Amino acid sequence: MLEPAPEKICLIRTSAVxxxxxxxxxANGLKQGFPHASLTWVLQTIPYEMVMHQPCVDQxxxxxxxxxxxxxxxxxxxxxxxxxxxxxxxxxxxxxSLISLFTPATxxxxxxxxxxxxxxxxxxxxxxxxxxxGHVQDQFFEFLEYLGIQNFTKTWDFCFxxxxxxxxxAYFDRIDRPVAGFVIATAHRQKEWAPAGYARVMDAVxxxxxxxxxxxGGPSAREKQxxxxxxxxxxCRPVIALEKPIRRTMMQLQGCRLVVSPxxxxxxxxxxxxxxTIGLYGYSNPRRCGPYRFHDLLIDHYNDPDAQHxxxxxxxxxxxMQTINPEEVIEKIQYGLTAYPDPQNRPEMIK
Numbered sequence: 001m002l003e004p005a006p007e008k009i010c011l012i013r014t015s016a017v018x019x020x021x022x023x024x025x026x027a028n029g030l031k032q033g034f035p036h037a038s039l040t041w042v043l044q045t046i047p048y049e050m051v052m053h054q055p056c057v058d059q060x061x062x063x064x065x066x067x068x069x070x071x072x073x074x075x076x077x078x079x080x081x082x083x084x085x086x087x088x089x090x091x092x093x094x095x096x097s098l099i100s101l102f103t104p105a106t107x108x109x110x111x112x113x114x115x116x117x118x119x120x121x122x123x124x125x126x127x128x129x130x131x132x133x134g135h136v137q138d139q140f141f142e143f144l145e146y147l148g149i150q151n152f153t154k155t156w157d158f159c160f161x162x163x164x165x166x167x168x169x170a171y172f173d174r175i176d177r178p179v180a181g182f183v184i185a186t187a188h189r190q191k192e193w194a195p196a197g198y199a200r201v202m203d204a205v206x207x208x209x210x211x212x213x214x215x216x217g218g219p220s221a222r223e224k225q226x227x228x229x230x231x232x233x234x235x236c237r238p239v240i241a242l243e244k245p246i247r248r249t250m251m252q253l254q255g256c257r258l259v260v261s262p263x264x265x266x267x268x269x270x271x272x273x274x275x276x277t278i279g280l281y282g283y284s285n286p287r288r289c290g291p292y293r294f295h296d297l298l299i300d301h302y303n304d305p306d307a308q309h310x311x312x313x314x315x316x317x318x319x320x321m322q323t324i325n326p327e328e329v330i331e332k333i334q335y336g337l338t339a340y341p342d343p344q345n346r347p348e349m350i351k
Contacts, residue, residue, distance in 0.1 A: 001148035005034050006085035006107075012042045012099055013091050015065060017246070017265025018289070019136065020047040021272045024054065024156050026090065026140040031056040033149030040084070042099060049246050050269075053159040076102045086147075089124055090140050092116060097123040109143060133312045137292045156272035158250060168251040175239070180211040180333065181253055181270070182238075183261035184230060185223045190283045190318050191263045195226060199233035200326040201260070205333065206236040213238040216252050216259075216266065258336050260329060262321065263289055276340040278332050282320030288312045297336050299324055 009030055013023035020043070031039060040059040041051070048062045063075045079102055087105035089096065092115065100108055100123035110116065110124030112131070121127070128146045133139075144152060160168070172179070182202065186192055202213035215230065217223045219242050227240050241252050250269055253259055258276040261267035263284045270277045271291045279291045282301035290298060301320045303310075 001033070002086070002107075006037050008040070008082070008084045008086075009034065009037050010040045010042065010079075010082075010084040010087040010103055010105060012087060012089045012096055012103065013047075014042060014063075014096055014099070015044045015047060015091075017047065017050070018268040019091070020050050021156065021265070021268040022137045022140045023090065024051055024158070024272070025137065025154055026088070026143060027051075027054070027056050028155050028157065029141065029144040029149055029152040030088065030147075032152045033144060033147060037085075040082070042079070042103075046246055050158070050250065053161060054157070055159065075099070079103045088143050089120070090143055092118060092120045094118040096120070100124060109146065111139075115139075133288060133314075135287065135292065136289055158254075158269075158273055160247070160251065164247060164251060167248070168255060171252070172255045175212050177210060177212045178257035179214050179239070179255060180205045180209075181214050181216045181256035181259040181261075181275075183217060183259065183264060183266045183270075184215050184226050185217050185220075186262055186264035188283070190316065191321065192226075193262055193280050193321050193324060195230045196233055197324065197326045197329070198230045201329045201333070202230070202238050203235045204326075204330045206238075208330075209333065209337065211257060214252070214256070215240050215242065216249060216256075217242045218246075218249070219243050258333065258340070260333070267291060276336045278329065278336060280321065280324055280329070282322075282324060283316050283318060285312060285315070288314070294336075296339065297332060299328060299332055 011027055038058045040061060041057050042061045044065050045062060048060055061078055063071060084105040087103050087108045089100050089110045097119035107126050108124040109126045110120050112127050112129060113121060114130050128142045182198055184198060205211045205213045215227045215238055223242050227242055253266055253270045253275060254273045256275055259270040260278045262280045267277060267279055271293050277291050277294050278297045280299050281290055285302050286298055286300050301323050302317055
């Protein structure tokens with residue numbers, strides 16, 4: 001355990017929806033290990049919306065990724081007006097390196113040399129030991145191990161207000177059957193599955209399994225276009241839930257009986273909230289960025305059978321997502337309904 005125990009801790013993990021999920025578990029671990037310390041989290045606007053009500057965080061320092069020079073000056077001034085005993089920096093980017101340089105902290109803890117780039121090594125003065133690449137969540141937990149925090153509970157515990165719960169209840173009250181959520185788009189098209197595959201699975205979910213298919217995501221023009229294409233191929237009429245803010249998306253995911261998703265942020269949100277989640281992977285390696293739980297629900301077309309224990313890399317495999325067969329997904333949904341008969345993720349008010 002770090003001695004003396006830090007009184008003020010700064011967590012710098014600014015962006016990416018999936019990594020915000022991973023960072024929340026890290027923040028909870030820091031609070032478990034140093035319960036009397038004040039924890040500040042530096043992050044961008046949408047990640048902040050995800051975790052804005054988390055009790056483990058005492059202060060948020062928020063900035064927009066498209067910040068002006070004046071906004072950057074304010075961010076730096078806000079950080080330089082404070083003094084931290086410990087800064088935990090599980091993000092490697094030039095932007096975060098710049099923020100780290102202007103964060104007054106006695107200890108600035110970052111990754112080892114081989115996992116550093118974009119000035120990360122120079123912006124930090126303590127480093128976790130080198131290890132082969134592993135799952136991103138486990139790499140975040142390496143920071144807790146270095147700090148001597150042992151036997152911590154791995155918890156995410158997204159918190160919602162009573163008003164948000166009221167909205168969630170009203171939303172699901174209008175649907176007369178359990179919902180199967182489908183995340184249909186990602187920021188990288190190579191990670192996405194074919195619209196025809198989604199349509200076939202949604203029809204089976206409705207007609208054969210008695211679930212209500214719901215397309216979940218954001219309100220971008222591209223996501224709406226994909227949803228319209230899938231809906232045109234469907235015999236059933238799936239619910240289209242493409243909206244913001246992201247906290248509504250989170251509550252929609254949480255209310256699902258199960259979720260089907262490629263490698264994207266909402267998958268990690270669903271997994272963290274305990275929703276049985278079927279991960280569709282072919283382009284990216286699920287051993288590095290796959291669902292942290294529900295491994296038995298994973299559909300892995302990335303790793304060949306003889307390569308399951310090969311070193312984990314960032315290598316991508318274009319074209320493999322389209323080798324996933326709709327019947328394979330339907331069978332996995334059927335298995336998930338049996339293997340996880342009690343959806344513990346659903347709040348009491350929407351059961």
